[in-house]
Amino acid sequence: xxxxxxxxxxxxxxxxxxxxxxxxxxxxxxxxxxxxxxxxxxxxxxxxxxxxxxxxxxxxxxxxxxxxxxxxxxxxxxxxxxxxxxxxxxxxxxxxxxxxxxxxxxxxxxxxxxxxxxxxxxxxxxxxxxxxxxxxxxxxxxxxxxxxxxxxxxxxxxxxxxxxxxxxxxxxxxxxxxxxxxxxxxxxxxxxxxxxxxxxxxxxxxxxxxxxxxxxxxxxxxxxxxxxxxxxxxxxxxxxxxxxxxxxxxxxxxxxxxxxxxxxxxxxxxxxxxxxxxxxxxxxxxxxxxxxxxxxxxx
Amino acid sequence: xxxxxxxxxxxxxxxxxxxxxxxxxxxxxxxxxxxxxxxxxxxxxxxxxxxxxxxxxxxxxxxxxxxxxxxxxxxxxxxxxxxxxxxxxxxxxxxxxxxxxxxxxxxxxxxxxxxxxxxxxxxxxxxxxxxxxxxxxxxxxxxxxxxxxxxxxxxxxxxxxxxxxxxxxxxxxxxxxxxxxxxxxxxxxxxxxxxxxxxxxxxxxxxxxxxxxxxxxxxxxxxxxxxxxxxxxxxxxxxxxxxxxxxxxxxxxxxxxxxxxxxxxxxxxxxxxxxxxxxxxxxxxxxxxxxxxxxxxxxxxxxxxxxxxxxxxxxxxxxxxxxxxxxxxxxxxxxxxxxxxxxxxxxxxxxxxxxxxxxxxxxxxxxxxxxxxxxxxxxxxxxxxxxxxxxxxxxxxxxxxxxxxxxxxxxxxxxxxx
Amino acid sequence: xxxxxxxxxxxxxxxxxxxxxxxxxxxxxxxxxxxxxxxxxxxxxxxxxxxxxxxxxxxxxxxxxxxxxxxxxxxxxxxxxxxxxxxxxxxxxxxxxxxxxxxxxxxxxxxxxxxxxxxxxxxxxxxxxxxxxxxxxxxxxxxxxxxxxxxxxxxxxxxxxxxxxxxxxxxxxxxxxxxxxxxxxxxxxxxx
Numbered sequence: 001x002x003x004x005x006x007x008x009x010x011x012x013x014x015x016x017x018x019x020x021x022x023x024x025x026x027x028x029x030x031x032x033x034x035x036x037x038x039x040x041x042x043x044x045x046x047x048x049x050x051x052x053x054x055x056x057x058x059x060x061x062x063x064x065x066x067x068x069x070x071x072x073x074x075x076x077x078x079x080x081x082x083x084x085x086x087x088x089x090x091x092x093x094x095x096x097x098x099x100x101x102x103x104x105x106x107x108x109x110x111x112x113x114x115x116x117x118x119x120x121x122x123x124x125x126x127x128x129x130x131x132x133x134x135x136x137x138x139x140x141x142x143x144x145x146x147x148x149x150x151x152x153x154x155x156x157x158x159x160x161x162x163x164x165x166x167x168x169x170x171x172x173x174x175x176x177x178x179x180x181x182x183x184x185x186x187x188x189x190x191x192x193x194x195x196x197x198x199x200x201x202x203x204x205x206x207x208x209x210x211x212x213x214x215x216x217x218x219x220x221x222x223x224x225x226x227x228x229x230x231x232x233x234x235x236x237x238x239x240x241x242x243x244x245x246x247x248x249x250x251x252x253x254x255x256x257x258x259x260x261x262x263x264x265x266x267x268x269x270x271x272x273x274x275x276x277x278x279x280x281x282x283x284x285x286x287x288x289x290x291x292x293x294x295x296x297x298x299x
Numbered sequence: 300x301x302x303x304x305x306x307x308x309x310x311x312x313x314x315x316x317x318x319x320x321x322x323x324x325x326x327x328x329x330x331x332x333x334x335x336x337x338x339x340x341x342x343x344x345x346x347x348x349x350x351x352x353x354x355x356x357x358x359x360x361x362x363x364x365x366x367x368x369x370x371x372x373x374x375x376x377x378x379x380x381x382x383x384x385x386x387x388x389x390x391x392x393x394x395x396x397x398x399x400x401x402x403x404x405x406x407x408x409x410x411x412x413x414x415x416x417x418x419x420x421x422x423x424x425x426x427x428x429x430x431x432x433x434x435x436x437x438x439x440x441x442x443x444x445x446x447x448x449x450x451x452x453x454x455x456x457x458x459x460x461x462x463x464x465x466x467x468x469x470x471x472x473x474x475x476x477x478x479x480x481x482x483x484x485x486x487x488x489x490x491x492x493x494x495x496x497x498x499x500x501x502x503x504x505x506x507x508x509x510x511x512x513x514x515x516x517x518x519x520x521x522x523x524x525x526x527x528x529x530x531x532x533x534x535x536x537x538x539x540x541x542x543x544x545x546x547x548x549x550x551x552x553x554x555x556x557x558x559x560x561x562x563x564x565x566x567x568x569x570x571x572x573x574x575x576x577x578x579x580x581x582x583x584x585x586x587x588x589x590x591x592x593x594x595x596x597x598x599x600x601x602x603x604x605x606x607x608x609x610x611x612x613x614x615x616x617x618x619x620x621x622x623x624x625x626x627x628x629x630x631x632x633x634x635x636x637x638x639x640x641x642x643x644x645x646x647x648x649x650x651x652x653x654x655x656x657x658x659x660x661x662x663x664x665x666x667x668x669x670x671x672x673x674x675x676x677x678x679x680x681x682x683x684x685x686x687x688x689x690x691x692x693x694x695x696x697x698x699x700x701x702x703x704x705x706x707x708x709x710x711x712x713x714x715x716x717x
Numbered sequence: 718x719x720x721x722x723x724x725x726x727x728x729x730x731x732x733x734x735x736x737x738x739x740x741x742x743x744x745x746x747x748x749x750x751x752x753x754x755x756x757x758x759x760x761x762x763x764x765x766x767x768x769x770x771x772x773x774x775x776x777x778x779x780x781x782x783x784x785x786x787x788x789x790x791x792x793x794x795x796x797x798x799x800x801x802x803x804x805x806x807x808x809x810x811x812x813x814x815x816x817x818x819x820x821x822x823x824x825x826x827x828x829x830x831x832x833x834x835x836x837x838x839x840x841x842x843x844x845x846x847x848x849x850x851x852x853x854x855x856x857x858x859x860x861x862x863x864x865x866x867x868x869x870x871x872x873x874x875x876x877x878x879x880x881x882x883x884x885x886x887x888x889x890x891x892x893x894x895x896x897x898x899x900x901x902x903x904x905x906x907x908x909x
C-alpha cells in the first residue's frame with residue numbers, strides 16, 4: 001500500500017502560520033484604545049459601567065485633540081417629557097442666524113460643510129412648494145419682497161422612516177422623542193439618508209474639520225460630541241442643552257422669535273398653547289411620518 | 300482531505316493556459332491594480348473623493364450593486380427552462396449559471412463594502428456579534444437572502460464539480476432540491492433589492508408598485524444575454540454541445556421578458572405623465588432634464604433606444620436566428636439594462652432631492668476606478684471558475700489526471716504497511 | 718407762567734430723581750420676578766401674579782435720554798400736536814400710525830418719565846408692554862405666553878422675556894431688513 005506524502009499539506013500549513021503571524025503583528029500595531037473603540041458594541045446594549053468607561057475615554061481623547069477641557073455626558077431622557085417644536089412661518093425672515101448658531105453649538109464640520117438647518121426661500125404666490133424653492137438665496141437684505149422662508153431640520157417624527165431602515169439599529173428614538181445616532185455604531189450605509197423625506201440627515205463624507213477655537217466642549221454622547229469620517233449625523237434638538245433644561249441654540253438665537261420649543265406633555269407649555277390656539281401644519285403630511293416639528297402662522 | 304486535493308487540483312488548472320488566457324488574466328490584473336489604487340485613495344480620504352453628496356447619497360456603487368443582483372438572479376433563472384424544456388446538457392447549464400451567480404453575488408457584496416462609510420464596521424451587521432435590524436430593515440433581508448443565495452450556489456457548484464472530479468455520480472436527491480430552492484431565492488434576491496428602494500415613501504420615484512416587477516423583468520432580459528454569448532464561446536472552445544434551437548429558445552424567452560419590461564415602462568410613464576403630479580419631476584429630469592440640467596438625458600434615451608432595438612432584433616425570427624444580429628442584440632440589451640439600473644434608476648430618485656434642490660451627479664474617477672477593480676476582479680474570478688468547470692466537466696480533468704501527474708513529478712511513495 | 722423753584726419743591730424734586738435713579742438701577746437686573754429652577758411660568762400663573770409683572774429685559778434707552786424730566790421739568794408742556802424742535806432723530810423716522818398718533822398718545826404730558834394708557838393710568842417704561850397691548854392685544858396675549866417674540870432661558874424654568882421695544886422701535890416698529898448670513902456651499906463646488 002503506497003501512501004503519497006502530502007507536500008501541499010505541509011506547505012499550506014506553513015503559509016497559513018506565517019500569514020497569521022503577520023496579521024497579529026499588524027493588528028497589535030493598533031493601540032489597545034483603538035481596538036477597544038473598534039470592538040465597542042451598540043450603546044443601548046452597554047452596562048452603566050461600560051458607558052462610563054467609554055465616556056471617560058472619549059473625554060480624554062477630545063481634550064487631547066482639541067486642547068480644551070471636554071465634557072461628555074450620557075444624560076438620559078427625563079420622564080414625562082416629549083419635545084415639540086413650532087416655527088412661525090409668518091415671522092421667519094431667512095437671516096440664517098439659526099443655521100450658524102446650530103453649527104457652533106453642535107460642532108458641525110466646517111470643511112466639508114455640514115448644516116443641520118436648511119432654510120428654503122419660497123415664492124409667496126406658490127406657497128409651500130419644494131420644487132421651486134431655493135436654499136442658496138443670497139440677497140443683500142432679507143426678507144426679499146414676494147418671498148417667504150421655510151427652515152427645515154430634523155422633524156423628530158413620531159413614525160420615523162430612518163430608524164426603521166437602519167440595518168444595525170444605530171439610530172433610534174429616545175423616550176423624550178429625539179431621534180439619535182450612535183456614531184460609534186453607524187456603519188455609514190446611508191440607507192437612513194435615502195429614507196428621510198426631509199433631507200435632515202447628513203453624512204461625514206470626509207474627515208470633519210472644526211477650528212479649535214470654535215469647538216464647543218460641552219457635549220452629549222448621542223448629540224454634539226465631535227464625529228468622525230464615515231458616519232451619519234443630524235439635528236438632535238440640541239440634546240445636551242435641552243436635557244439640561246435650556247432651549248436649543250436655534251430657538252435662542254432667532255432674532256424675530258420665530259422658533260418655539262417645549263414639552264408636548266406639559267399642558268401649560270408654549271408649544272401646547274400654539275397647538276391649541278394657532279393653526280399648525282406639518283411638512284409632507286401625506287407620508288404619515290407625524291413630525292413633532294410644526295409650522296404655524298403667528299400673524 | 301479529498302476536498303483539499305480537489306481544491307489543489309482546481310488551483311493547478313488555472314495556473315496553466317494559452318497565451319490568450321494569460322494575456323487576458325494579466326490585463327484583468329492590471330485593471331485590478333489600477334482600480335485598487337483608486338480605492339485606496341478612497342479609504343484614505345473617505346467617500347468625499349466620490350461625487351456623492353448629501354443630496355445624492357447613493358449613486359454609482361449602489362447602481363452597480365443593483366445591476367449585479369439582477370445578473371445574479373437571472374443567471375439561475377435559466378435553470379427553469381432547462382428543466383421545463385428538458386434540455387440534454389442540463390447540469391452544464393446549471394453549473395455555468397451558478398458560477399455566474401456566485402461571481403455576481405461576490406461583486407455585489409464588494410460594491411456594498413466599498414460604498415459604506417466605515418467598512419471595518421461591517422461586523423456590526425452580523426447577527427450574534429452585532430445587531431441586525433431584522434425584520435424591520437430591508438437591508439437585513441438583503442443580507443440574509445444574498446448570503447443564502449451565495450452559499451447555496453457555492454454548495455451546489457462545488458458539490459457538482461467535486462463529484463465530477465472524483466468521477467462519482469452526484470446525488471440527485473441532494474442537488475435537485477437545492478437547485479429548485481435556488482429559483483425562488485433568485486426571485487427573492489431581486490425582489491428584496493427592489494423592495495429596498497420601494498420601501499421609501501420619501502422617494503416618490505421609487506415608491507411605485509411596479510418597481511419590483513420591473514426589476515425582475517429587466518433581470519430576465521439581461522441575465523440570459525450573458526449566458527447566450529457564453530454558451531456560444533463554450534461551444535467553440537470546448538466539447539460543450541448546445542443546439543442552435545436551444546440558444547434560440549433562450550432568445551425567445553428573452554423576448555417575452557423584454558416585452559413585459561417595455562410594457563411596464565410604458566405603464567409607469569403613462570401614470571406619471573398623464574396624472575401630472577409633482578412626482579413627474581423625477582421622470583422629467585431623467586428624460587428631458589429640468590431647467591439647465593440635462594446630464595442624464597443622453598443615458599436614459601440611449602438605454603431606451605438600445606433596449607428597443609434589441610427587442611426588435613430578438614422579436615423578428617430572421618434576426619433572432621442570425622447569430623450576428625443575435626449577439627448584437629444581446630450586447631445591446633445588456634448595455635441598456637446596465638445603464639438603466641446603474642444611472643437611470645438611482646440618480647433620478649435623488650434628483651431633485653427631498654427639499655427640491657438639484658445636485659447634478661456624475662461618477663468621479665475614483666468611483667470608476669473602484670468599479671473597474673471590482674468588475675475586473677469578478678471577471679477574473681469567473682474566468683478562473685469557468686476554466687476549472689470547463690476542465691472538469693468537458694476535458695475530463697479529474698483525480699486520475701492529478702494522480703498521473705503526481706506520479707510523473709517528485710512524490711515519494713511511502714509504504715504504509717509492510 | 719414760569720415755575721418758581723421753592724425749597725420744598727427742590728426736596729421733592731431730589732426725592733423724585735433718587736426714586737427714578739433707583740428704579741433705573743434696579744431695572745438693570747434682569748429678573749424682577751425670580752423663579753425657582755424648575756418652576757414653570759404658565760399663562761394662568763402670569764395673569765394671577767401679584768403685581769402682574771414679568772421678568773423682562775431693561776428698556777433699551779438711548780444714552781442720556783432718560784430720565785426725561787431732567788429736561789422736561791423745566792419745560793412748559795403743551796398738548797397741541799405740532800412739529801417738535803427737539804428729538805429730530807425720532808420725529809424724522811416716526812412711522813407708527815403717524816396719521817392718527819403722535820408723541821403724547823403714549824407719553825404722559827406732565828410726568829415725562831412715565832407712559833400713559835388711554836384710561837389715563839400711568840405706566841413705568843418697564844411695563845411698556847401694557848401700553849403696546851392696548852392696541853395690539855392679540856400680540857400681548859401671545860407675548861405673555863412666550864409665543865410672540867424672542868425668549869431665552871429654560872424651556873422648563875426661568876425664562877428671559879424681551880420687552881416689545883427691545884425688538885420693535887416704538888417710533889418705527891416695522892422690522893428693518895437685515896443682511897442674511899452666508900448661504901450653504903453648493904454641493905457641486907465641493908467636487909471641483
